[in-house]
Amino acid sequence: MTGISIRKAEPSDARRLADIAYNAWETSILPLLTEQPGMRDSEHRRLTQAVSETLSRIIVAEVDGIAVGWCSRSQRRAYIPFLFVMPELQGHGLGSMLLRRMESILELEGAERVQLETPADNVRAVRFYEKQGYRILALRPDGRAAHEPFMSVHLEKRLMPFEGDIGED
Numbered sequence: 001m002t003g004i005s006i007r008k009a010e011p012s013d014a015r016r017l018a019d020i021a022y023n024a025w026e027t028s029i030l031p032l033l034t035e036q037p038g039m040r041d042s043e044h045r046r047l048t049q050a051v052s053e054t055l056s057r058i059i060v061a062e063v064d065g066i067a068v069g070w071c072s073r074s075q076r077r078a079y080i081p082f083l084f085v086m087p088e089l090q091g092h093g094l095g096s097m098l099l100r101r102m103e104s105i106l107e108l109e110g111a112e113r114v115q116l117e118t119p120a121d122n123v124r125a126v127r128f129y130e131k132q133g134y135r136i137l138a139l140r141p142d143g144r145a146a147h148e149p150f151m152s153v154h155l156e157k158r159l160m161p162f163e164g165d166i167g168e169d
Contacts, residue, residue, distance in 0.1 A: 006101050009058035016067045018048040024084040032121045059101055061094045071098040078111035099132055110161045120151040133157050
């Protein structure tokens with residue numbers, strides 16, 4: 001795949017990023033749940049709000065100038081709450097690129113470890129993170145009462161934080 005770039009998110013990306021997240025959720029998470037009335041609308045609103053609240057901490061993968069995936073980090077800790085790639089482009093290395101770039105950002109901020117979670121039944125995602133060097137720390141119930149509860153896998157990866165000045169020479 002050519003023409004791939006990673007950049008910071010911009011306000012004009014918000015709608016596209018929410019749609020990418022929803023489409024990824026619809027193909028990978030929704031099949032694990034028992035669909036309830038209003039569930040799809042509720043999830044789209046939740047993901048739209050998540051994009052809005054974390055836009056300054058999102059990086060975007062583009063292919064030929066079109067946003068096709070994104071990854072965000074938490075504000076106060078080395079935690080990655082969201083990583084989404086358009087379903088039709090999954091398996092082409094875009095998620096790995098986004099994850100590596102986000103890990104580099106966290107390393108530059110001094111993080112020694114990074115953590116994330118994914119549904120335990122989403123075997124493809126669990127295997128993806130394990131291939132990226134993450135190890136499973138815990139299995140726990142997902143706390144979102146609005147959806148059918150399922151188990152989440154809590155994963156962690158050791159980083160190699162940057163030491164020294166990041167000066168301008």
